[in-house]
Amino acid sequence: MSQNGYKSNGAAANDRVDAKGELKFSYGGQAVIEGVMMRGAHTAAIAVRDPNGQIVVHEQPLNATLYRGKIAKTPFIRGVIGLWDALGLGTRALMWAADIAIGEEEGEKVNFNGPIGWATVAFSLLLGIGLFFLLPTTAASGIGHWLGLTPDGSAPVGFNAFLVNLIEGVIQLGLLVAYIWAIGRIPDVKRLFGYHGAEHKTINAYEAGAELTPEVVANYPIEHPRCGTAFLLTVVFVSVFIFSLLGRPPFLLLILSRVVLIPVIAGVAYEILRFTARNIKNPIVRLIIKPNLALQHLTTRQPDLHMIEVAIVSFNHVLASEGLLPREELVIPPPRPEAVSPTLAAEKAKA
Numbered sequence: 155m156s157q158n159g160y161k162s163n164g165a166a167a168n169d170r171v172d173a174k175g176e177l178k179f180s181y182g183g184q185a186v187i188e189g190v191m192m193r194g195a196h197t198a199a200i201a202v203r204d205p206n207g208q209i210v211v212h213e214q215p216l217n218a219t220l221y222r223g224k225i226a227k228t229p230f231i232r233g234v235i236g237l238w239d240a241l242g243l244g245t246r247a248l249m250w251a252a253d254i255a256i257g258e259e260e261g262e263k264v265n266f267n268g269p270i271g272w273a274t275v276a277f278s279l280l281l282g283i284g285l286f287f288l289l290p291t292t293a294a295s296g297i298g299h300w301l302g303l304t305p306d307g308s309a310p311v312g313f314n315a316f317l318v319n320l321i322e323g324v325i326q327l328g329l330l331v332a333y334i335w336a337i338g339r340i341p342d343v344k345r346l347f348g349y350h351g352a353e354h355k356t357i358n359a360y361e362a363g364a365e366l367t368p369e370v371v372a373n374y375p376i377e378h379p380r381c382g383t384a385f386l387l388t389v390v391f392v393s394v395f396i397f398s399l400l401g402r403p404p405f406l407l408l409i410l411s412r413v414v415l416i417p418v419i420a421g422v423a424y425e426i427l428r429f430t431a432r433n434i435k436n437p438i439v440r441l442i443i444k445p446n447l448a449l450q451h452l453t454t455r456q457p458d459l460h461m462i463e464v465a466i467v468s469f470n471h472v473l474a475s476e477g478l479l480p481r482e483e484l485v486i487p488p489p490r491p492e493a494v495s496p497t498l499a500a501e502k503a504k505a
């Protein structure tokens with residue numbers, strides 16, 4: 155353990171990698187409101203800074219069948235099932251983080267785990283499907299008809315269908331980039347993206363075998379090949395290819411195919427992302443993933459040391475659940491009021 159109270163990973167090197175020198179498990183995570191969730195094979199740990207600047211931690215056991223059973227080893231299936239479970243896990247993490255970060259308001263705790271929270275999630279899912287799937291499909295169909303590529307509103311498998319599907323993918327990607335860019339200008343979202351950067355840096359430092367202290371972790375890259383943003387870009391490319399195999403069916407079947415094939419596209423995209431992450435040292439793979447890494451600059455910001463501190467606390471709890479860090483060596487740093495979100499600090503001052 156370093157003099158700052160953070161655990162070095164040097165002693166655990168043999169536990170992190172197998173006989174081939176490859177990591178035994180690919181850790182992941184996501185940014186939440188004023189914090190970070192890290193996920194291992196057994197547990198997800200969420201660390202959030204409350205309005206007083208104290209880091210609060212919650213550990214959530216993971217489904218053994220999904221994360222350590224046959225499903226986790228079955229190509230394509232593992233991606234679909236895992237992503238669905240990750241969606242639920244991420245949603246619960248966001249709700250819990252909101253409760254901790256916002257705290258009490260007018261004497262009553264704001265509970266995002268109830269009907270308000272789930273209604274927000276349902277609305278967000280419907281909005282996402284409509285904005286990033288149905289709208290591009292409809293717009294591409296109109297453009298294809300206007301250009302004479304699909305004069306009858308549909309087209310068999312062929313070059314015309316491929317062009318219209320490519321147009322659909324470009325619109326989909328354009329909407330995604332514009333949406334992320336727009337919300338990224340909101341101050342609180344900028345902080346969320348900062349925690350996203352802290353999550354990436356922490357995992358990059360661990361995978362490099364570095365000591366997990368804020369000062370050391372800050373030196374590591376802000377991009378990571380397994381990032382969810384990279385997954386979204388991969389989904390766009392995969393969807394263009396898969397949809398081109400179907401041509402452009404009549405409009406109602408077209409819309410139905412877009413919704414029904416979401417799991418198929420997600421499964422294929424997951425396997426591609428997994429392959430590129432495992433072969434990141436290959437020059438050709440590094441060239442292929444450059445767009446994925448570049449897109450991550452939209453959803454990440456350079457974190458401050460306080461944000462990295464939260465990410466390290468979360469990750470250390472995951473390591474403890476894996477038996478890679480003794481529980482007695484887990485450290486919760488003292489409260490840091492200066493690290494509280496300006497928005498939350500202002501709300502607290504009004505109370």
